[in-house]
Amino acid sequence: MWEYAPAPESRDIANLKPSYRMFLDGEFVEGGGEPLKTVNPATEEVLAEVSTASKSDVDKAVKAARRAYDRVWGRMPGAERAKYIFRIARMVAERSRELAVLESLDNGKPIKESRDVDVPTASAHFFYHAGWADKLDYAGLGPDPRPLGVAGQVIPWNFPLLMAAWKLAPALACGNTVVLKPAETTPLTALVLADIIQQADLPPGVVNILPGAGDVGAELVGHPDIDKVAFTGSTEVGKLIQCSVAGTGKKLTLELGGKAANVVFDDAPLDQAVEGIVNGIFFNQGHVCCAGSRLLVQESVADELLDKLHTRIATLRVGDPLDKNTDVGAINSREQLTKIAELVSSGEAEGAEKWVSPCPLPDKGFFFAPTVFAGVSQAMRIAREEIFGPVLSVLTFRTPDEAVAKANNTPYGLSAGIWTDKGSRILWMADRLRAGVVWANTFNRFDPTAPFGGYQESGFGREGGRQGLEAYLDV
Ligand code: NAP
Ligand code: MG
Numbered sequence: 372m373w374e375y376a377p378a379p380e381s382r383d384i385a386n387l388k389p390s391y392r393m394f395l396d397g398e399f400v401e402g403g404g405e406p407l408k409t410v411n412p413a414t415e416e417v418l419a420e421v422s423t424a425s426k427s428d429v430d431k432a433v434k435a436a437r438r439a440y441d442r443v444w445g446r447m448p449g450a451e452r453a454k455y456i457f458r459i460a461r462m463v464a465e466r467s468r469e470l471a472v473l474e475s476l477d478n479g480k481p482i483k484e485s486r487d488v489d490v491p492t493a494s495a496h497f498f499y500h501a502g503w504a505d506k507l508d509y510a511g512l513g514p515d516p517r518p519l520g521v522a523g524q525v526i527p528w529n530f531p532l533l534m535a536a537w538k539l540a541p542a543l544a545c546g547n548t549v550v551l552k553p554a555e556t557t558p559l560t561a562l563v564l565a566d567i568i569q570q571a572d573l574p575p576g577v578v579n580i581l582p583g584a585g586d587v588g589a590e591l592v593g594h595p596d597i598d599k600v601a602f603t604g605s606t607e608v609g610k611l612i613q614c615s616v617a618g619t620g621k622k623l624t625l626e627l628g629g630k631a632a633n634v635v636f637d638d639a640p641l642d643q644a645v646e647g648i649v650n651g652i653f654f655n656q657g658h659v660c661c662a663g664s665r666l667l668v669q670e671s672v673a674d675e676l677l678d679k680l681h682t683r684i685a686t687l688r689v690g691d692p693l694d695k696n697t698d699v700g701a702i703n704s705r706e707q708l709t710k711i712a713e714l715v716s717s718g719e720a721e722g723a724e725k726w727v728s729p730c731p732l733p734d735k736g737f738f739f740a741p742t743v744f745a746g747v748s749q750a751m752r753i754a755r756e757e758i759f760g761p762v763l764s765v766l767t768f769r770t771p772d773e774a775v776a777k778a779n780n781t782p783y784g785l786s787a788g789i790w791t792d793k794g795s796r797i798l799w800m801a802d803r804l805r806a807g808v809v810w811a812n813t814f815n816r817f818d819p820t821a822p823f824g825g826y827q828e829s830g831f832g833r834e835g836g837r838q839g840l841e842a843y844l845d846v
Contacts, residue, residue, distance in 0.1 A: 375688065378695040380482045385472040390420045391558065393582055394565035395428065396435035397575025402428050404583055409558055412479035413692050413701040413736040421558045424581035429550070429590045432579035436521040436548040437596055439576030444548050445518055449505030456504060456543055458571040459564075460497030463490065463536070466567065470560055474532055475692040477559045479701030479737070480655050482693050492817055493536035496835075499819035500540035503840060507545065510837050516844040518546030519622055520598035525588040525612075526561075527604040528554035528703050529658040529759075535561045537834050538601055539578060540819075545843035547599065550579045552591055554604075556704050558582040589615070597621055599843065603660070606757075606783075606828045624832025624842045626660065626824060628757040629785030631806065632778035633663030633814060636771075637672045639790035643812065645679045648763070651788060651814040653687060653699055653741055657761040658707070660829070661786035663814050665747075665754060667774055670767045677745060677765065681726060684741050689730050699761055702737040711739055711760035718744050718753035723764070749780055757783070771796065775803045784826030788814045807833070 390406075392399040403425030408417045424432070444452070463470065470493075471485040480489070507516050522542045526534040531553060542549050553561035565580045581587055585608070592600045592612050602612050603626040616623050633651050635644050651663025668676050692700035702708040719725055723744040732738045739761055747754050747764040754764050768774040778787055787806040789797050797811040807824045810816060817823070822836035832842045 375696045379691065380472055380693045380695060382472060382476060382693060384468050385476055386469050387418060387473065387476065390422070391562045392422045393424055393428065394562065394569070394578070394580040395432050396579065397569065399565070402581070402583070404428070404587070407555060407558070407582065407584070409477055409556060411476050412703050413733070415736055418476055419559065421562070421582050423583035424587045426590055428581060429587060429594060432550045432581055433521060433523070433594045433596050435576035436550050436579055439574055440518075440520055440548040443574045444577045445520070445546050447546070449507060449546070452543065452546065453501045453504035455571055455573050456497050456501035456540065459567055460494050460501060462567045462571060463494040463497060463564070466563070467491065467494070470532060470563060472693065473563060474560050475700065477557050478528065478531055479692050479703050481697040481700040482695055483697070484655060488817070489530055489533045492819070493533045496536040496540040496819045500544035504544040507840065507844065510840050512841055512844060512846040516545075516846045519843060519845055520547060521596060522547045522549045522599040522601060522843065523591040523594060523597040524549060524551040524601045525592065525604065526551065526553055528557040529655060529660070531557035532560035532564060534603055535564055537603075541834070541839050542601075542843050543577070545840055547843050548577045550581060550591055552581050552583060552588045555582070555584045592616065599623075601842065602626070609830060622842070624824075624834070625830035626832070626834060627828060627830040628759075629660045629662070629783045629825065629829050630665060630755065630757055630781045631661055631663050631786040631788065632665045632667050632781075632804075633788035634667045634774050634778055634790065634800065635669065635672070635676060636791040636796065637669040638792040639812075640792070641672065641676055641679060644676070644790040645683050647788065647790065647812070647814045648680060649683055649687070652763045653684070653761050654815050656699055656702055656739070658703060658759055659815065661808060661815065663786075663788050664758060664762070664764060666763055666765045667768055667777055668765065669774075670769050673767045680743065684728050684743065685730065687728060687730060687741055689728075689738060689740060690733050699741060702739050702760060705737055707759065708737045708739060711758055711762060714753060714756060714758045715742060715762055718747070718751060718764070721751045721753070723747045723751060723753060749777060755781065771800065775800065779803075779805050782828040785829035786810070
C-alpha cells in the first residue's frame, strides 16, 4: 500500500480579493443590499465579502439592459456581436487557471473538475455561440428571427461559471441583453466573468451581474420590463417563477431537478459501466441536476456489479478541493449537507441497505462520504427525491420493459444512461425513455452543440445546440 503525496494547486492563482462589487451598466458598483459573505465550504472560512443588489439596483440594471438593447446590442449586426463573444471565449480560456482555482475555493468542487470540465466547457459555450451570431437566419427557426429584448437569468451554485456561460452565450449571440443573478453561495466566478466582459469592451448595460439571495432573483424575474426569464435551480422555485410570469407574455425556460436512471444490462462491459456509474453520481459531489442517481441493474449481474462498484468507490479520494488528486470535494453548504444527511437517514429508516465508502474525511468543512444504497424500492424517498449529493440508489430489473417502466417512474425527466453491448437495444431504450438527454455507454458528457433540457418536473425549453437558440429568439 502507498499513499498519494499532497498535490495542492496554489490558491494564490485565484487572485482572491477581500471584497467584490456587483456589475451594473458597465461599472463595478456597491449594491444597496446587505453584503453577503461567501465561504470556502472545504474550510468554512470566509473568502470574501460581496455586495448585493437592492430592489432599486434590480430596476437600474433592467433599465441599463433596456437602453443597451435599444441603442446598441439589439441593432448590431450579428457578425459584430460575434467578435465580442469570441473575445469573451478567448479571455475565459486565457484566465482558465485563475477561474478554476477560484471556482474550487468558492464552490468546493475538485480542481481537476473545475480545471478540466467547468472552465473549458464555459469557454466552449462562448466559442460555439459566437459562431451562431451571424447565422441565425440559417438555424432552421424560420426567416428573420429577432431577439426578444432583455433577459433576466437566475442560476444555481453547482456549476457557477458554467451556468453563467450557458445563460449568457446564447442570449448575447441572439442579440438580447442580460441581467443575471448568481447563487448566493457562489458569486465569485460570475464577477470575474464580469471583469472579463468589461475588458472585452462589451457596451455598458449589455450584461449586468447582480449577486444576492432569492429575493433578488424574485425581484428580477418579476420585473415588468423583462422579456425573457431563464432559470436553473430547484423544481420548487421553478414553479414559483412559472406562477409569477404566467400571463405576462415573458418567454420562460426552466431547467430544474432530476432523478436520472442509469440502466445497466447484463451484456454491458461491466468495468466500463462501473466508471460511468461512478462518474454519473460522484462527479461534482453529486450536485448535478442530470446525475445518474438511480442505478437500475439487471438482476443477473447485480451482485457482481455491486461488488465491483464498492471496490472502485472505496478508491475515491475525498478531501481538499485544491488537491489535484482529489476525486470528491466539499458539499457546497451546510444546508445542503443537512439535506443529504436527512435523505440518507430516510433511506435507512425505510429499510434500504446502506454502504459507505471507508475513505477518511477531513475534520473541518462540509464533507460527505460516497454512499450506496442497495435493495431500494421505487416508493422510497431515496428513489424518488433528488438528493443532490454523493448518494447512489440501486434498484434491479429483469426485462427491458421493466427497465423502461422503472426508469420512467419519476416525476422528473432530465437525463438517463444505457449500458449494453447492443446498438439495437440502445435505440429501443432511447425511444422509450422520457428524458431530455440519453447517454449510451457513457454519462455526464456536456457539449455546447447538444441541446439539454427536461421533461415533466425537470422543466422545459432546451439549452445548447441549434435548438437552444429558440429560447432567445422571436421566431
Ligand atoms: P434554488 O433555491 O432553486 O436556487 C436557484 C437560484 O434561484 C439561486 O440563485 C437562488 O438564490 C434563486 N432563488 C431562490 N428563490 C428564488 C425565487 N423565489 N425567485 C427567484 N430566484 C430564486 O436551489 P438551491 O437552493 O440552490 O438548491 C435546492 C435544490 O435545488 C437542490 O437540493 C437541488 O435539488 C436543486 N438544484 C437543481 C439544480 C439544477 O441544476 N437543476 C441546481 C441547483 C439546485 P439563492 O442562491 O440565494 O438561493
Ligand atoms: Mg462559497
